[in-house]
Each structure stands twice: as structure tokens, then as C-alpha cells.
Amino acid sequence: MERYLASLRVDVSIPERIKFTAPCLFLHSLWCGSWMWQAMIGALCHRGWECWALDLRGRPGSRPVPTVGTIQLEDYAEDVIDVARALWAPPVICGHGLGALLAVLTASVIQPRALVLLGPLLPRSWGSGIRLPFPLTSLAVVPAVLWNRPLRPPRFSVARDFLFNTLPATLQAQLHQQLQPDSGAVVRTLAHGQLPFPDRLPRCPTLVVHGSADRMSSPAVAQFLVSSYQADYRQYPHHGHWLTASGVAEQLAADVHRWLIHNLGESLLMPPEDEG
DSSP states (O other): OEEEETTEEEEEEOOSSOOBSSOEEEEOOTTOOGGGGHHHHHHHHHTTOOEEEEOOTTSTTSSOOSOGGGOOHHHHHHHHHHHHHHSSSOOEEEEETHHHHHHHHHHHHHOOSEEEEESOOOOGGGOTTOOOOGGGTSGGGHHHHHHTOEEOOOOHHHHHHHTSTTSOHHHHHHHHHHOOOEEHHHHHHHHHOOOOOOSSOOOSOEEEEEETTOSSSOHHHHHHHHHHHTOEEEEETTOOSOTTSTTHHHHHHHHHHHHHHHHHGGGGBOOGGGOO
């Protein structure tokens, strides 16, 4: 179901009975939209979670911008805060790639019930061990990064090796067709900006998720967040960056569901008379 909050498009999935006292807010990655969460949302909604998947500004149908290339990281963070504040309760925030970074940057304002960070993408300024992947450092991205132009999705051969490795070939092609331009200004901040690490960390359970074959987000990035947040960590062997594809997404949803119940306990359960 399509909804609009603060002129931002949100894809909403509501179960027959809402069983939990927090909705889930999903934040997509670079070149993506809310569509990337479809399989995981279906599995969580089946378990009683109300799910909201945000389309950041500049995506089709969401808050329009003159040119997507000029969007700043702070603009995306503002979108997340605007939508989270419009929800009926502080959410569980699930972010993938850039979405994981946005979850970290906005958590002290939103005060989420929990954070789930998949294949995080972090700025180089946060640690000497953090390196950006080839799709964000190749010569092909230089004009967009230098002059705030739209950053086109990587060509298929690069996307296949970095975004979709470990996925079936037919699915790789389908996903690549859905990618869309993103902000060169955001990637410049990741690569060359001096973005300070948040001085206030949220006091909420945090889970960092990583695929052992992830070529977009290195193990050093995942371990940096695990150490900084004293977070739980789960690695998926033989899986790459795209952990939200059908197949692995259903297992991931089941694992996240169990982790949330274990860490949030009875406060997470909606009283039977209040289930919607």
C-alpha cells in the first residue's frame, strides 16, 4: 500500500493482526528504492510486523528534487527523521548499505527500539580500515562526484561482481534493470568528506549483518560498528552484499524476528486486546 509522509513515498505493509508495539522502518541503499525490501517485508509482515519502506527524495513518486546529483547526505537523513516522527511509535530501523549509515546518523534523534544494519556503507573518515568499494572509486564516478551530477548505476559487469555476486544470473539482470541514478554529492562525502562519527550512540539493541562474500562492505566496516555499538553480529556464509533477495531474505527475516523478540522481550508484544 502506497502512503505519503512529508511528501515522501512509503510502501506500507500491514499484517492481518499487528502483534508488536513497534513498526519496522526500512531504509534502502544507493541506486535503490523501497522495492529492494519486498521479500524481507513479506516474511516479517507474515509474522505480525507492520512494515514501512521509505523511498528517499529524488526517487520516482517521492519528494522531487531539481537534480538527484546535488542531494546531500543531510537531506537523506532529514527524510528518515521526517518519516520516523510520523509513525505511531518509535520504530525498529533496518538499513542496507547507505541505509545502514542513515540509520546510524539519525538514531540519536529518532531513538529507535532497535537497529538492524545490513552490509553497512560508511565514510572513510570514520576509520583507517574503512575503504570504499570499486564502484564508488572508479574513474567512471569522478564527474558525478566532482560536480554533483547524478551518479549512474554501475554497468552490469560491475554490479554483477560487487552488488549481486552469489545471486542467480537471471535475478542479477532483473535487479540491475531496477537500479536508478543517485547522488554524486553523497558519494563525495563518503569518499572525501570529514563526516564526524555521532557523539551520541543510541541506547538500543543493535544487530550488524554481513555476508561473507560481500564485496561492497568489508568485514572491517562491520567490525567497526560491532565494536562502536557493542552490537550483536551475524554473518551469512557464501552470501554477498544483496542480502534482501528472495531466498536469503526469508531466512534473514526469521533471524531478525527472533533476535528482536529475544532482545526487546515482553515490551515488544502487543496486548491481545490491542492487536490491530
